[in-house]
Amino acid sequence: MTTTPVSTPTGTPVDESAIRDILSGVIDPEIGMNIVALGLVYRVDISPDQVLVEMTMTSPACPMGDMIHDEVVTALTETLPEHLTVDVRLVWEPPWNPAMMTQAAKDHFGWTPD
Numbered sequence: 001m002t003t004t005p006v007s008t009p010t011g012t013p014v015d016e017s018a019i020r021d022i023l024s025g026v027i028d029p030e031i032g033m034n035i036v037a038l039g040l041v042y043r044v045d046i047s048p049d050q051v052l053v054e055m056t057m058t059s060p061a062c063p064m065g066d067m068i069h070d071e072v073v074t075a076l077t078e079t080l081p082e083h084l085t086v087d088v089r090l091v092w093e094p095p096w097n098p099a100m101m102t103q104a105a106k107d108h109f110g111w112t113p114d
Contacts, residue, residue: 014080016044019051022079026071030064033108035072039100042091050085051076056096065090 024036035041035055043054053072057065069088076086098111106112 014046014051014084016046019044019046019053019076022075023053023072026068026075028058028064028068030062031058033105035068037102037105039102039105040096049083050087051080052087052089054089054091056091058096060092 020036020041023041024034026035027033028035028038028040031038038058040057041053041055043052045052053076055069055072057068062068069090072088073086076088080086098106098109099113101109101111
């Protein structure tokens with residue numbers, strides 16, 4: 001949740017939607033889908049000097065976890081204003097499950113709830 005409006009030097013607002021758009025460019029290489037559509041991004045919090053992202057992996061044993069984390073940090077630091085610190089935290093609660101995916105991702109994978 002944004003507490004104070006933050007903008008890029010060009011005046012573009014930095015809000016949760018903008019952060020999620022940036023993160024949509026980060027692909028889980030094992031699944032071939034972006035981390036937002038997979039439901040891996042749990043929280044985005046923006047303050048005047050920091051962007052906090054809490055995210056998870058499909059499994060705590062995900063072998064690509066470090067790589068995906070690093071790609072998230074890189075995507076944000078390369079896109080956001082320099083004065084914003086990026087803090088990306090891996091969390092495991094609640095555990096990820098396929099119901100967290102967007103409808104488009106569920107359709108793509110043919111997932112239907114039991």
